[in-house]
Amino acid sequence: xxxxxxxxxxxxxxxxxxxxxxLEPWPAAPRLWWLLILPLALFLSMAWKAVRIPDMNRYWIxxxxxxxxxxxxxxxxxxxxxxxxxxxxxxxxxx
Numbered sequence: 641x642x643x644x645x646x647x648x649x650x651x652x653x654x655x656x657x658x659x660x661x662x663l664e665p666w667p668a669a670p671r672l673w674w675l676l677i678l679p680l681a682l683f684l685s686m687a688w689k690a691v692r693i694p695d696m697n698r699y700w701i702x703x704x705x706x707x708x709x710x711x712x713x714x715x716x717x718x719x720x721x722x723x724x725x726x727x728x729x730x731x732x733x734x735x
Contacts, residue, residue, distance in 0.1 A: 681710035 685706040693702055 677711060677714055678707075681707045681714075685710065 682703070685703045689699060689702045689706060693699060
């Protein structure tokens with residue numbers, strides 16, 4: 641049992657060591673790439689508000705508000721582009 645487990649662990653380690661993040665994409669990236677907007681918006685908001693707010697008493701409230709604004713803005717842009725490309729463009733004349 642332990643020989644099988646150690647062989648399995650060695651195989652997993654070889655796969656983990658062989659993965660180069662900047663040269664090969666994350667295996668789940670094609671399905672879950674859109675989830676990265678949440679940490680991106682949060683960290684961007686944290687950095688921006690840390691530099692721009694004169695008083696840090698309302699820091700986390702401001703970060704949450706800006707994160708929500710970024711996420712809602714990205715969703716709005718996605719909906720607008722969907723409507724433009726999928727709904728409007730096929731209805732235009734070919735010439």
